[in-house]
Amino acid sequence: MALPSGARALPAPAAVARRTLADRDDVLARLLLAPALVYVIALVAVPFVLAIVLSFTAATAGSLELSWVGLRNFLTILSDPQFHRALQNTLVFTLVSQVLVIVLAVTAAHVLQAAFLGRRAVRFLLLLPWAAPVSLATMAWTWIFDSTFSVVNWTLRFLRLTQDWYYWFGDPTLAMIAIITVHVWRMFPFATVVTLAGLASLPHEITEAAVVDGASFWRRLAEINLPLLLPIVTVAVLFGVVFTSTDLGVVYLLTRGGPYNSTHVLASLAFQRGILGANLGQGAAVALFLLPVLVVVAAGMLRTARRAEVGT
Amino acid sequence: MGPVAYVETRGLRKQFGEVRAVDGVDLAVFEGELLVLLGPSGCGKTTLMRMIAGLEVPTAGEIYIGGQLMDADVPPRARGIAMVFQSYALYPHKTAFQNIAFPLEALRTPPATIRERVHEAARKFGLEHLLPRRPRQLSGGERQRVALSRAVVRDPKVFLFDEPLSNLDAQLRAIARYELKEFQRQIGTTTIYVTHDQMEAMGLGDRIAVMDKGKIRQIGAPQAVYDYPADVFVATFLGSPPMNLVEWTDGTLLGFRPEAFLPRDAVPPGEDVETFRFRVRQIEHLGASRLLYGALEDRPAAARTVIADLPATVTVAIAEGEVYPFVVPRRALRYFDARTGLARTRGPA
Secondary structure, three states: OOOOOOOOOOOOOOOOOOOOHHHOHHHHHHHHHHHHHHHHHHHHHHHHHHHHHHHOEOOOOOOOOOOEOOOHHHHHHHOOHHHHHHHHHHHHHHHHHHHHHHHHHHHHHHHHHOOOOOHHHHHHHHHHHHHOOHHHHHHHHHHHOOOOOOHHHHHHHHOOOOOOOOOOOOOHHHHHHHHHHHHHHHHHHHHHHHHHHHHHHOOHHHHHHHHHOOOOHHHHHHHHHHHHHHHHHHHHHHHHHHHHHOOOHHHHHHOOOOOOOOOOOHHHHHHHHHHHOOOHHHHHHHHHOOHHHHHHHHHHHHHHHHHOOOOO | OOOOOOEEEEEEEEEEOOEEEEEEEEEEEOOOOEEEEEOOOOOOHHHHHHHHHOOOOOOEEEEEEOOEEOOOOOOHHHOOEEEEOOOOOOOOOOOHHHHHHHHHHHOOOOHHHHHHHHHHHHHHOOOHHHOOOOHHHOOHHHHHHHHHHHHHOOOOOEEEEEOOOOOOOHHHHHHHHHHHHHHHHHHOOEEEEEEOOHHHHHHHOOEEEEEEOOEEEEEEOHHHHHHOOOEHHHHHHOOOOOOEEEEOOOOEEEEEOHHHOEEHHHOOOOOOEEEEEEEEEEEEEOOOEEEEEEEEOOOOOOOOOEEEEEEOOOOOOOOOOOEEEEEEEHHHOEEEEOOOOEEEOOOOO
16 A cells, blocks of 8 residues: 555554463453362262262162162151151251340440440450351360359359259250250351441441431331341341251260250251261251252342342 | 520530540520531531530530530430431431331320321422332432421421532532522521531521631621631632732731632722732633633732632633733722731731
8 A cells, every 4th residue: 555645654563462361361260260160069069969869869878879769768757756856956946046146146246336445355256156166166065064064054053043953965955955055156256247247337327317316226226227237137147047057066066966866957867867877868868858948048038138228 | 486496505625536626616506597517528517516416425515505505414316406417317228208207206206196297297398299218219309308307307496407418419409508598497497507518608508607627717697707707718718719818018918809800991990999910821711700810910929829700791801821900999808917817807017
């Protein structure tokens, strides 16, 4: 192409840098996500599918023969009183502990929101139960509820609240109280931190408007703070429900399902049947039983959280 | 007229750590007036209002509402006040009706009375058809009216407004300002209004109190404060563009408003004027007026930029870079002490 007269040719262009791997988002995305994907498939998806398959077979530990038995495992456990008890316990432990956790967490969050000396230290200490490994913490609790050395009994006597001596793991009701106590102790810090974050995110002016409008503390709590906190508290409850209802460690270490198999939950029963009793098929059926329920609960709660109106 | 009170503060102070947010404020708000607290952000105006509301405890000093001492033991709900917040602070999960009803519920008013009073307040602000809506379904102006309804519904003795117009866009703001003033005149309730917007302050206030660094610098009718600023802070804070200040004689600053600084030909010949040679450096055409930026030729020491604000009715041709004779009517000249910044009542020292 001829240049117009008077125009000069541009100097020869220097070599233009070509894109490297670091510029290629499409390739990088796949590359960087791959390890996580492998991890999830190998350690979550495969065992999950395996559990579903196992629950329809008569598999036992030590034999890899998968003989299809259809719904027999489920029918067996459905007519098993021990399974009924475990299912009931799972629901009771989860519901009671979550109600207590929410009451305590909302209370603690309001206390920790106030400015006082040593607030940071208290906040830090509060998080410790959450950070401690469940098994270690539960072993400490076995001492706290020990039939001979129970510090709970000692304290109750010292305060002259009782003259009796309680055998915490010897009585079904006391054992259930002990298990719920540990669950509450474990979940409450997390719920408090979540609620505290929620409280801090409430618009300051709204709380003050309620004060100027003449609302008492309880009215503000019930009509302003709690409704506005609902979405975030729902998240805390959701976590609590999932963690508590699927927990094996607390029951297993505290009572081993005893006394007389009265405190089993689905997770511990599944472990007993499937691993200790070597009946893998039935264990898998027990373990999977709550899955549909949890899915529905989670979906419902997330919907509530999304629908609740926050901010203006 | 309902029970009306006036608000008074004596030696009111509030300290946050080392910072004196409010530093000895004596203020009297008369019955039924609309007093505007005006000042730049951080001047202490909001803190002063929050102390009157009872949301903040004073470090020292006293607050009286209706002649009664409001010490720290008198909670906000017992002060007979209503407050409209900058964000309106509507309860997002409640409908407009529930929002307006909330202060009445807190007073344990019977439901039938609540319904009646809410509808009455809503009617006053033309909100009746919006009562079932939630705040997020309302426009900015509608939210403001819900906030106002919530404030009037329990017949407060004092209204406190914390920059309630700042969330509205500029076009809506002028109308909202007009409506607010109209409404305050109708109900005649003593009102304290906080803003950093001087237009709002001038337009709304029966009186304005200009604050800076925790102190009230001047209080008076808007025009009086504008015309006779008590010090250089007030002179330059009020007015847009601000008052021109030039070094005059030793220890004296001369002040004149940009709109009083005009080409000699634009001023009637009989007017007693002070004449300056004005070198124009830059011209901004703003439609309704021309802003001329430049400097006074006779006073090279006074290097400050001087601004002239010529209304569109002044059609004299002006070119950038030229020098023109400009005048200020003598009655528009103000003198300030260069050291203290305080106004001098009569001429240079």
